[in-house]
Amino acid sequence: MRLSVERFRLIRDIINGRYGIWFSDEHRYLMESRLGERMVQLGLESFDDYYYFIKYNPDGETEIEEAVDVLTTNETYFFREDYQLRAFAGELLPEMHRRLAGRRKLMIWSAGCSSGEEAYTIAILVKNSGLFEGWDVRIFGSDVSKRVLARARSGVYRTTSFRTTPEGIIKRHFSEHSGGMRVNDDIRALCNFGHLNLLDADKSVLLGRVDVIFCRNVMIYFDKRSKLRAISMLYDRLNNGGYLLLGHTESLLNLSTAFELVHTSEDLVYRRPEVSHG
Ligand SMILES: C[S@@+](CC[C@H](N)C(=O)[O-])C[C@H]1O[C@@H](n2cnc3c(N)ncnc32)[C@H](O)[C@@H]1O
Structure with a gap:
């Protein structure tokens, strides 16, 4: 046809x-x-x-x-873009631990999480930092595909998802399961998954404000007008001082001047200014 x-x-x-x-x-x-x-x-x-x-x-x-x-492509895997994750774990988490100590609550959003590897990777890094014991830690993964969200909720993965996962992490945080390896319950307990379209600003309000947004390798497939809409929504969802982490081929150049650029030792990340309007 x-x-x-x-x-x-x-x-x-x-x-x-x-x-x-x-x-x-x-x-x-x-x-x-x-x-x-x-x-x-x-x-x-x-x-x-x-x-x-x-x-x-x-x-x-x-x-x-x-x-x-x-x-669309749902390609993803654990510990993707590891230099950025090192900056997240080594620099952003300690900074947030100091800054947010008063409220002891950490909210992270994996926007366009596909089958969940990114959200669980974040949960493992937060857990292994040892900084947030006793805090209210929540990691929310969202996508538009109900099929990948079902996989994320099942928490069971095949070997291709582990292509860049250190062996020690697999041993510590996954258990053998029919059909693959399953994320252990202590990590699963930190993560929730839901259906959310990045262009649906009204529904995204239900999420409240978050401290970090990972939105990696999602907007690369958008046209400029849609990127502008999504970025404005992501900005609104961040707390002041909150971070936006994009994929390594992505930037906000010619898209937004609302964010500050933060230089970490291995990466550049975006941040909603501590004192911002709106
Ligand atoms: C290539 S995957 C990226 C997964 C993960 N963030 C990573 O970097 O490994 C892109 C995901 O974005 C999702 N996506 C595409 N358009 C979206 C939209 N408008 N709102 C939310 N998710 C979307 C797709 O369904 C797909 O699962």
Whole structure:
């Protein structure tokens, strides 16, 4: 079944408007093959029908979620971008331990967490820092894909997720389980997962304010307008003095001047100023 340029652009624009993800014209064949399978599963006969389904059918919104799920990459693994995690563990956690000692509460958000490896990595680093015993520590992982969120909640992972995980960490924080290795309960207890679209500023308010946001390798797939919307929402969700950690290919250059740039020994991270407006 052929996906015409016109239909491709209409479907692409719907996805972009809802989720920020941008598909350039070169993605037309990828969309044709992946959504072609969805079309067959729904018993539809053409991309015209598929377009009308997502636009007008009561189940259209759910189908857009399914489409995003089959079109996007959920690639992730434990201890990804380790130099940044060293800065987080060695410099940001001690700084927050000092600064937040009065309230003894630490809130961290893994935005676009995929199957949860990033959130559990953060939990392991917080735990192993030994700084937050007796604190209220919460790590929230969110994504738009219900499929990856189910995997995150199960906490069971295969070997590919451990490609850069030190052996000692696996021994200490994971246990053998049918289908792979399972995150131990003390680490799981620190993490919660939920469905949240980075473009849904209204729903994100329910999260309250957080001290650190990891939003790595998510907005690289967005167009500029959607990045601006998401970044403004992330800024609003940070406490004053809170950190924003992006993926190593990402920056806020030409996107936002609201954040300060903080130089750690191994990385550059963004920070909502201690005294900020709004
Ligand atoms: C490549 S993974 C990155 C996972 C992890 N942050 C990492 O760096 O390893 C990108 C994730 O972003 C999610 N995503 C894409 N658009 C999103 C949106 N609008 N809101 C929330 N998550 C989104 C995708 O479903 C996918 O699981």
